[in-house]
Amino acid sequence: MIGVATEAIREAARAASAAGDTKQAIAALESLTRQQPTAAADWFLLASELRKAGRAQDAWRADLSGVHASSRNPELLEAAVAMNEGHLDAGETILKASLERQPDDPAASRLLGEIHWRRGDMTEALALVERAVQLAPGFDLARDFLIRLLLQNNRLPEALAHAELLVTSPLKNPGYDLLKATVLVRLGEQQQAGEIYERLLALHPRQPQVWQNLGHVRKTLGKQADAVHAYRQAVTYQPAMGEAWWSLANLKTVKLGGQDIAAMERALDTLGSDRQEDIFHLHFALGKALEDAKDYAGSFRHYERGNRLRRTMVPHDAAEFSAEAEATAKTFTGAFLAERGEGGCPAPDPIFIVGLPRSGSTLVEHILASHSQVEGTMELPEMMIIAGRLKSRVDEGEFPDFPTMVASLTPEDRLRLGEEYIERTRVHRRTGEPLFIDKMPNNWEHVGLIKLILPHAKIIDARRHPVGCCFSAWKQHFARGQAFSYDLIEVGRYYRDYVASMAAFDAAAPGAVHRVIYERMVADTRREVERLLAHLDLPFEEACLSFWQNERAVRTASSEQVRTPIFTDAVAHWRRFEDKLQPLIETLGPLVDAYPNVPQELLAH
Structure with a gap:
């Protein structure tokens, strides 16, 4: 009887939505989602009706609830596992069948977009992820992914528009602020990006990656002393952070001293083979530091090691x-x-x-x-x-x-x-x-x-x-x-x-x-x-x-x-x-x- 009752409410909600009776549709859908919170389609329809009623933040939260409900969908879970294991064709087959039954499913659309992206089909990936965001504007993870796709295609104004919307999400996520800063940097808006980094560090200073990003911005703006401070903060919080050490060394008018060289050598000793990015950055940094110290033989050895390792990581014929x-x-x-x-x-x-x-x-x-x-x-x-x-x-x-x-x-x-x-x-x-x-x-x-x-x-x-x-x-x-x-x-x-x-x-x-x-x-x-x-x-x-x-x-x-x-x-x-x-x-x-x-x-x- 409960199933019959909930299906009746669902039909009533859809009828009200089709008739333009937003108030009635919202009432029915709110009742329905309380009774069956794992039905993603009901949440997405509720979000759509709330948006029509001008309740944007409530709509956003409903979309987020729909995404959460989708994460329990066995079909989508099976498709996600197939994709992550490299079985892209199998994942695509599952998702296409799901979308044939439910063509307006934003979660399935986003996941299929990722499969196309992993194949290198950027055009189809963008179309599918854009559709996911259109269907569920509060689908934060889809919008985040869309911004990254737009960045890869150098569609910067569109990426910024989406990033500015994403940071207003009711789920406050510092990662969204960092993504917006990335877009601003690509657009050449260094000052605005720096202000975002500074605001995040004022709240939580022990973030080496953010300090490093701030260093990049300050260097670009010609604020060399401030850039040095930012990079040194990064290696203070993460002593083996190779890119921050390289960024310091790469300030052509700065010379790293004996204590810095010793610190980088200690950092190299702590790193395993899974930290190749840090390792080659440290070799390049040590090469520059030793060159400045006129130890040309030692300098060349580190440049050679850094280049040899980096060469294994990039294709070039x-x-x-x-x-x-x-x-x-x-x-x-x-x-x-x-x-x-x-x-x-x-x-x-x-x-x-x-x-x-x-x-x-x-x-x-x-x-x-x-x-x-x-x-x-x-x-x-x-x-x-x-x-x-x-x-x-x-x-x-x-x-x-x-x-x-x-x-x-x-x-x-x-x-x-x-x-x-x-x-x-x-x-x-x-x-x-x-x-x-x-x-x-x-x-x-x-x-x-x-x-x-x-x-x-x-x-x-x-x-x-x-x-x-x-x-x-x-x-x-x-x-x-x-x-x-x-x-x-x-x-x-x-x-x-x-x-x-x-x-x-x-x-x-x-x-x-x-x-x-x-x-x-x-x-x-x-x-x-x-x-x-x-x-x-x-x-x-x-x-x-x-x-x-x-x-x-x-x-x-x-x-x-x-x-x-x-x-x-x-x-x-x-x-x-x-x-x-x-x-x-x-x-x-x-x-x-x-x-x-x-x-x-x-x-x-």
Whole structure:
């Protein structure tokens, strides 16, 4: 009889909802959920009716109760176990059958979205998780997951909108504040992110990860002493926190002393093989500390250990990359570009600074960002996202090869892609300057595409001595994106690919690229800045020579160095390690002696 009675209440609630009688539907559903609190669908329907009645917080709590009830659903539990054990097909089969019976189940939709994400199908994952949040706006875990998916797709304004809503959840969770701070950092809103970290630490100071995050923000904002304090707080609360030690060492103008070196060595002794992230960070930090202490042999040993371990954790196929770079260079010939004729987005706004990491590109960026007509942003991923999407059309079999795919782009396609780039980067532009900088160094791989879709954009190639640049990249741990840099031979091959590709583009589009030679820039800054500004059709401004006074946020590894006047200490620092760098020097071959010119064998490459 109880089952019959509850089913009658359920039917009455659904009828009232369908008739628009929100008050009656809420009364029936509140009675129903008291009697059967494990029926997730009733909670979600109650949340919907409460939202119609303007009772947003009550609706949110009802959604949370629905999610809690879903966690007891045997089918969803079975699907979750299958997914976590790697049986994605089995989990998908269970969830699809469940959604056929109950298509508006947010918990099943979110779980199926995660299965698609684990497969790498980001489009379907986003659609399913977005649907889960639409069905149950109070489904906090789904919104959290959605924000992370949006971050992975660089859809930052949408991620921020969801993050701002998530922090208002009736279930107060500091993790949601941290997620919002992450979005703000990606958007370049360092000050706001720092305020979140400071507020959380005021409540609970023993949080090494939050101290470390605060250190990153303070470093980016140029508050070096405050950054040092934050990083030291992190290692005080977690002495073996490798990334915090590396972040301290990576403050290029800070030197770690004997006590710090001893503390890091003790930390290494305490770490097991399951703490690889901490281990390689500590090796990089010790490498820097010992280099500063002029113990070059000990320094190299730690750099070598850190790189060897890190290399096992990141995929990079040097031969495959070289083949791709050569194929791209052979595609964008002078004849090919001439055949394309007019097309692309005519916007002159972007200034692309390309090259290798640690090539002096941040210095060039900071000089240009000190000009009244140029806005500095950050290393923007948008061009790489567009290029990756085009390449996927070949990988998925739509085109037989890259040249055929690029040749298929009509003037309208190129206009659309260029406009997409301008629109996607608009979120990073905060001032009224007519020009802006995109300092993603890896965009050297896409200079041909840039020429096609943004024909009036400017391209600056920041170049540094091959051994000095490659060695500096090898001893620098990058958070992401530079998988080639953890092996001396591979970084040398990458430099060769870069020089050969840029030489081919110079031949295809003479004058399209302005090259800044780092050693010339530090030796005769005024002359090089004048040449640079002339290429950009910008008038000379003295502010470009006092760039270190510019207080803009800088997120790269050179953030402290560009806050001081030009110095020449780094020009030939690699010679202290020359006897250890023979594999790199042999890989670079004639590039070393020919620099800054390009050896004939690469011109004919």
